[in-house]
Amino acid sequence: MLRCIECGKEYGENEVRYRCDCGGLLEVVIDLGKVENVFDGRNITLWKYESFIPVERRVSLNEGGTPLYRLENLQKELGIVELYVKNEGANPTGSFKDRGMTVGVSKALELGMDKVICASTGNTSASLAAYSAKAGIKSYVLVPSGKIALGKLAQAIVYGAKVVPVKGNFDDALRVVVKASRELGVYMLNSINPFRLEGQKTIAFEIFDQLGFVPDNIILPVGNAGNISAIWKGFKELFQAGFIDELPRMIGIQAEGASPLAKAWKEKKEFKPEEKPDTVATAIRIGNPANWRKAWLAAEESKGFFESVSDEEILRAQKLLASKEGIFVEPASASSLAGLVKLKELDLINSDESYVLITTGHGLKDPNIIIENFSLSEPIEPTLSAFKEVL
Numbered sequence: 001m002l003r004c005i006e007c008g009k010e011y012g013e014n015e016v017r018y019r020c021d022c023g024g025l026l027e028v029v030i031d032l033g034k035v036e037n038v039f040d041g042r043n044i045t046l047w048k049y050e051s052f053i054p055v056e057r058r059v060s061l062n063e064g065g066t067p068l069y070r071l072e073n074l075q076k077e078l079g080i081v082e083l084y085v086k087n088e089g090a091n092p093t094g095s096f097k098d099r100g101m102t103v104g105v106s107k108a109l110e111l112g113m114d115k116v117i118c119a120s121t122g123n124t125s126a127s128l129a130a131y132s133a134k135a136g137i138k139s140y141v142l143v144p145s146g147k148i149a150l151g152k153l154a155q156a157i158v159y160g161a162k163v164v165p166v167k168g169n170f171d172d173a174l175r176v177v178v179k180a181s182r183e184l185g186v187y188m189l190n191s192i193n194p195f196r197l198e199g200q201k202t203i204a205f206e207i208f209d210q211l212g213f214v215p216d217n218i219i220l221p222v223g224n225a226g227n228i229s230a231i232w233k234g235f236k237e238l239f240q241a242g243f244i245d246e247l248p249r250m251i252g253i254q255a256e257g258a259s260p261l262a263k264a265w266k267e268k269k270e271f272k273p274e275e276k277p278d279t280v281a282t283a284i285r286i287g288n289p290a291n292w293r294k295a296w297l298a299a300e301e302s303k304g305f306f307e308s309v310s311d312e313e314i315l316r317a318q319k320l321l322a323s324k325e326g327i328f329v330e331p332a333s334a335s336s337l338a339g340l341v342k343l344k345e346l347d348l349i350n351s352d353e354s355y356v357l358i359t360t361g362h363g364l365k366d367p368n369i370i371i372e373n374f375s376l377s378e379p380i381e382p383t384l385s386a387f388k389e390v391l
C-alpha cells in the first residue's frame, strides 16, 4: 500500500502515482509482520533483504553489498573515536542510485511500463540507463546542459538512453519530466517515486548487518533529498520490526550554494527553494529538493540536523579521504566528510560517538575536477638519472 506522508490517504501499489491528491509525497507501507531477521553479517547484497522490498520481479546487476571501512587514519587525525565510511561508489554503475533503480525498474516491469524517464545531475541517469538496458526497455534522461560530469554522461550514452540536455538546471529538468510522465505515459524514476526509496533504504540494513550495531550518527550529502529519507525509513523499519532498539541521528550536508534545507534549518525559517543553485559538486546542484518534506522529518524525528559546506571544504575533504584512506569519491560524496570536519572544528559533535559517513558516488565519474587543479611536471628523458633529478 502507498500512503501520503501528509494526510495519510492510501493508494494501491499498482496504481502509477507519485504524489497524493493533496500534493503530499507518498511512501510504501511494508507489512513488518512478514519481514525476516537475516542480519547475521554474512553474504551481504541488496536482495538479501527481499522480505522488506515490495516487488516480485528482479532486474539486478548485483547491487549493494558495498564496503564499510573503518577510517583508522582519519579517526586519529580528527580525534574521533569511531569513524566509518559506507562506500556506495562500489555499486555497479558507481553510485547509490543502483539500489533505487534495481527496485524502480523492477516495478516498472511489474506495472507493464516499457518506457522510463528521469531528470538527472548525472548518477540517476547513468543508473536508470543501465537498469533499463538490462530490462530491455527504453530510457529517456534530461540533464542540465553543460553541468553534468563527463563520466556520467558517457555512462548514460553507452547504456543506450536517449540523453536530452536542457537549458536550465536540474530543477527545471525535473519539472519537464513530471509533466512528461503524466502526459506521455512514461514511468518516472526520480526519487519522488516511492519505490526508488525502497531500494535505497537497504543502506540502513547493510550498515546494521555489517557493524552488528546501530551507529550513533549517519552523515550524508543531500541533493534531491531522497537518500536521507530512504535511509531513515530503513532504520525505522528495523526498529519497528524489533530488530534494533536504537536509532541513529541523521545529519544531512548540503553544498553552500545549493543549501535550502540547511538554510531553513539553521535560520529556523520556512523552507524556501534556492533559485540559482551552484556548486562544484554538480551531483547536488539542486535548489528545490523534491523530497524536502521527508528529509525534514528524518532530521527532526532522528534529532539530527542539516549543515552546509563550501566548495573549498568539499574539495579538501575529497583529497583528504583519498590521500589518507585510499578512497576516491566524487565531490558531492566528499561533502559528508567535509561536514564532519566542519562540525568537529565548530565543536558541534561528540567525538566519543560513532559516525558512519555515506560516500555516494565514485571519484572516477568526475576526474576533471582533479586534473584541472593539478599540474603534472614536464616529461623526463627515459633514464634513471633524469628520474633521480625530479625526486
Ligand SMILES: Cc1ncc(COP(=O)(O)O)c(C=O)c1O
Pocket: 095, 121, 123, 124, 191, 221, 222, 223, 224, 225, 226, 227, 228, 283, 284, 330, 332, 333, 360, 361
Ligand atoms: C553522488 C551523489 N551524492 C549525493 C546525492 C544526493 O542524494 P539525494 O538526491 O538523494 O539527496 C546525489 C544525487 O542527488 C548524488 O548523485
Ligand SMILES: N[C@@H](CCOP(=O)(O)O)C(=O)O
Pocket: 097, 118, 119, 120, 121, 122, 123, 124, 125, 170, 189, 190, 191, 192, 223, 224, 226, 283, 284
Ligand atoms: N543526484 C541526482 C539528482 C536526482 O536525484 P533523484 O534521486 O531524485 O533521482 C542525480 O544523480 O541525478
